[in-house]
Amino acid sequence: MATTTVTPDGRTLALGWPDGREGRFHAAWLRDSCPCPECRHPSGQRLLDSVAIPDDVALASATAGNRAVDVVFTDGHEASFDDGWLGEQVAPPAPRPRRLWDAEIAQELPVERYEDVTAAGEALRRWLAAVDELGFGLLTGGPTEPGTVTRVAELFGYVRETNYGRLFDVRSVIDATNLAYTGLGLGPHTDNPYRDPTPTLQLLHCLSSSAGGGENTLVDGFRVGEELRSSDPAAFEVLARTPIRFRYSDGDTELEAERTVLELNERDELRAIHFNTRSAVPPRLEPEAAAAFYSAYRTFGRLLGSAEHVLQFKLEPGDLFIVDNERVLHGRTGYSEAGERHLQGCYADRDGLRSRLAVLSR
Amino acid sequence: MATTTVTPDGRTLALGWPDGREGRFHAAWLRDSCPCPECRHPSGQRLLDSVAIPDDVALASATAGNRAVDVVFTDGHEASFDDGWLGEQVAPPAPRPRRLWDAEIAQELPVERYEDVTAAGEALRRWLAAVDELGFGLLTGGPTEPGTVTRVAELFGYVRETNYGRLFDVRSVIDATNLAYTGLGLGPHTDNPYRDPTPTLQLLHCLSSSAGGGENTLVDGFRVGEELRSSDPAAFEVLARTPIRFRYSDGDTELEAERTVLELNERDELRAIHFNTRSAVPPRLEPEAAAAFYSAYRTFGRLLGSAEHVLQFKLEPGDLFIVDNERVLHGRTGYSEAGERHLQGCYADRDGLRSRLAVLSR
Numbered sequence: 001m002a003t004t005t006v007t008p009d010g011r012t013l014a015l016g017w018p019d020g021r022e023g024r025f026h027a028a029w030l031r032d033s034c035p036c037p038e039c040r041h042p043s044g045q046r047l048l049d050s051v052a053i054p055d056d057v058a059l060a061s062a063t064a065g066n067r068a069v070d071v072v073f074t075d076g077h078e079a080s081f082d083d084g085w086l087g088e089q090v091a092p093p094a095p096r097p098r099r100l101w102d103a104e105i106a107q108e109l110p111v112e113r114y115e116d117v118t119a120a121g122e123a124l125r126r127w128l129a130a131v132d133e134l135g136f137g138l139l140t141g142g143p144t145e146p147g148t149v150t151r152v153a154e155l156f157g158y159v160r161e162t163n164y165g166r167l168f169d170v171r172s173v174i175d176a177t178n179l180a181y182t183g184l185g186l187g188p189h190t191d192n193p194y195r196d197p198t199p200t201l202q203l204l205h206c207l208s209s210s211a212g213g214g215e216n217t218l219v220d221g222f223r224v225g226e227e228l229r230s231s232d233p234a235a236f237e238v239l240a241r242t243p244i245r246f247r248y249s250d251g252d253t254e255l256e257a258e259r260t261v262l263e264l265n266e267r268d269e270l271r272a273i274h275f276n277t278r279s280a281v282p283p284r285l286e287p288e289a290a291a292a293f294y295s296a297y298r299t300f301g302r303l304l305g306s307a308e309h310v311l312q313f314k315l316e317p318g319d320l321f322i323v324d325n326e327r328v329l330h331g332r333t334g335y336s337e338a339g340e341r342h343l344q345g346c347y348a349d350r351d352g353l354r355s356r357l358a359v360l361s362r
Numbered sequence: 363m364a365t366t367t368v369t370p371d372g373r374t375l376a377l378g379w380p381d382g383r384e385g386r387f388h389a390a391w392l393r394d395s396c397p398c399p400e401c402r403h404p405s406g407q408r409l410l411d412s413v414a415i416p417d418d419v420a421l422a423s424a425t426a427g428n429r430a431v432d433v434v435f436t437d438g439h440e441a442s443f444d445d446g447w448l449g450e451q452v453a454p455p456a457p458r459p460r461r462l463w464d465a466e467i468a469q470e471l472p473v474e475r476y477e478d479v480t481a482a483g484e485a486l487r488r489w490l491a492a493v494d495e496l497g498f499g500l501l502t503g504g505p506t507e508p509g510t511v512t513r514v515a516e517l518f519g520y521v522r523e524t525n526y527g528r529l530f531d532v533r534s535v536i537d538a539t540n541l542a543y544t545g546l547g548l549g550p551h552t553d554n555p556y557r558d559p560t561p562t563l564q565l566l567h568c569l570s571s572s573a574g575g576g577e578n579t580l581v582d583g584f585r586v587g588e589e590l591r592s593s594d595p596a597a598f599e600v601l602a603r604t605p606i607r608f609r610y611s612d613g614d615t616e617l618e619a620e621r622t623v624l625e626l627n628e629r630d631e632l633r634a635i636h637f638n639t640r641s642a643v644p645p646r647l648e649p650e651a652a653a654a655f656y657s658a659y660r661t662f663g664r665l666l667g668s669a670e671h672v673l674q675f676k677l678e679p680g681d682l683f684i685v686d687n688e689r690v691l692h693g694r695t696g697y698s699e700a701g702e703r704h705l706q707g708c709y710a711d712r713d714g715l716r717s718r719l720a721v722l723s724r
Binding site: 011012024025026028029032033041043044045046047048049050051053055089092093158159160161162163177178179182184187194195196197198200240241242243245247248249250252253254255256257260263264265266267277278279280282283284285286287290291294295297298301302305349350351352354355358359362 | 373374386387388390391394395403405406407408409410411412413415417451454455520521522523524525539540541544546549556557558559560562602603604605607609610611612614615616617618619622626627628629639640641642644645646647648649652653656657659660663664667711712713714716717720721724
């Protein structure tokens with residue numbers, strides 16, 4: 001049972017638990033959190049319009065019992081809060097698990113067998129948890145049938161259809177409209193930064209790979225971004241503050257979006273990486289700013305390509321990888337036009353993946 | 363023909379045009395912008411790896427002709443830039459057209475007839491341009507067949523499928539899992555802030571509306587956000603800096619995302635509004651911060667609901683509206699459970715819309 005103290009102005013409730021935990025709760029927050037059926041629909045959605053809570057909302061009284069803290073507001077509304085729930089509010093919510101990695105992740109790849117993951121259950125949960133934590137995951141031993149890649153996406157979410165279709169074929173073609181469809185090597189990059197919103201997940205499935213070369217590379221952009229923040233804070237700042245435009249166009253498409261290479265949230269944490277030298281439009285800056293930008297860009301690009309950061313492997317027919325496309329960059333080494341290399345890819349979004357993971361973890 | 367001056371260190375090219383325009387271009391930017399076939403694939407994508415441009419890249423010479431400026435770099439690479447293109451680089455790129463609006467927009471609604479827009483061509487271009495500029499658009503005189511809403515989305519882009527399906531029905535149902543599926547009024551809100559990424563476009567199509575009430579409301583969140591920034595900068599700052607979690611869950615779904623009510627870009631311009639009191643989790647803050655947050659939240663919420671900002675209208679059967687769901691909030695007045703009100707909605711994304719608009723504007 002908690003001890004309760006209401007400040008004289010009725011604005012704050014202080015709770016203390018026998019185990020030493022303490023918390024201070026503002027009257028407006030308590031009013032907003034009221035779980036009664038008048039304030040909260042059975043669906044869990046709030047019925048109370050938070051905006052309608054009066055400016056001067058205050059507590060008339062607070063009483064703690066063994067299981068609940070009962071509160072009366074000065075407007076007469078009564079709320080009863082579960083004691084355990086209130087206790088959980090004292091600690092900040094646990095951040096989403098995130099583990100940064102470098103090339104040594106090769107020793108403990110997040111890989112599952114296709115047949116286990118498609119059976120759903122624990123293997124799928126484990127695989128999705130790895131993608132959530134590391135920003136990538138591998139499947140092995142799957143079929144080589146066209147369309148497999150979207151079936152994997154549908155195990156946890158929804159395909160994001162684009163002008164490239166629900167899925168797209170990656171192989172050398174004559175008169176390619178996209179460098180992905182040539183045998184050229186591609187440095188580590190994120191896909192489609194010219195799209196709004198950027199696809200948050202990308203899957204690539206290997207149907208055949210008899211061509212020489214064409215190994216896959218993955219780099220943890222958040223790991224490298226944090227390294228840049230430590231080693232060269234000025235360069236980090238330049239890449240976080242300089243908007244650049246990304247562009248793609250063909251006969252019936254014209255996509256353009258403006259983003260920073262390093263996208264930060266309101267707490268200056270990395271929210272996304274947008275790095276794609278093929279589609280970036282050189283930013284028009286005064287010469288001094290241009291010098292600083294290109295220096296920072298090169299520094300970051302070299303860090304991304306350094307052997308200590310790059311995981312390299314080769315997808316065999318039936319293998320698949322998924323990346324968080326706003327965190328983990330992917331690329332490939334060049335490959336010979338003799339022999340065959342055929343991948344299929346599709347885009348999807350994080351919300352579906354995390355929802356499925358949360359439901360499987362219930 | 364432009365005059366050319368290269369600084370002694372070879373790092374900067376200054377150009378002056380007969381009409382008085384002047385521009386200074388850094389050597390790295392010029393190298394990065396080289397349009398030669400070695401540096402640029404016929405698809406328009408860059409072949410040159412920008413990161414491989416040497417730190418000390420410099421200009422050996424620059425010569426202007428009538429149509430082009432020819433540059434030789436110290437590493438021997440030669441580039442020829444179109445004079446007109448260089449001249450365009452002097453001015454910053456025009457920002458995307460954006461017009462903020464309030465309730466008076468009722469005098470000049472961006473409305474088109476369904477049959478004109480589905481014929482594609484100029485009416486579709488005009489409609490998409492209005493959505494891009496104002497953040498919403500209306501269609502009238504369309505069919506009342508189920509599935510119309512996704513057919514409209516496919517006129518310009520791709521449906522974003524979610525756990526609600528490719529489309530969802532909005533009408534009163536027994537044991538609703540979402541307040542949208544009751545007769546309750548809904549204040550102005552953005553949809554699905556618990557999703558990552560948030561759907562950037564929402565379409566709602568009216569199949570029947572004989573129930574009393576159920577009028578539609580739209581508010582320009584960017585207009586109201588800018589008003590808050592002017593009238594109460596401290597409140598603006600609180601809403602731009604306080605992350606809150608949005609959450610939705612049902613039997614097979616568990617979605618959660620953390621966002622600020624006002625999302626700013628790296629230039630502190632409004633990038634998105636996330637306002638949904640039904641799914642917002644009250645943010646755990648120390649009492650002083652909670653007081654500031656709730657005060658700012660109420661101020662913003664009241665501004666959003668004020669008559670001067672709210673456009674109110676009623677969709678008739680066959681009508682449809684589309685909103686930029688990260689800018690324009692939508693809502694509805696309550697409606698009676700007698701009579702019928704049946705809407706269908708779907709989500710889509712801005713990139714497809716803007717691509718189609720750009721292609722139609724070629």
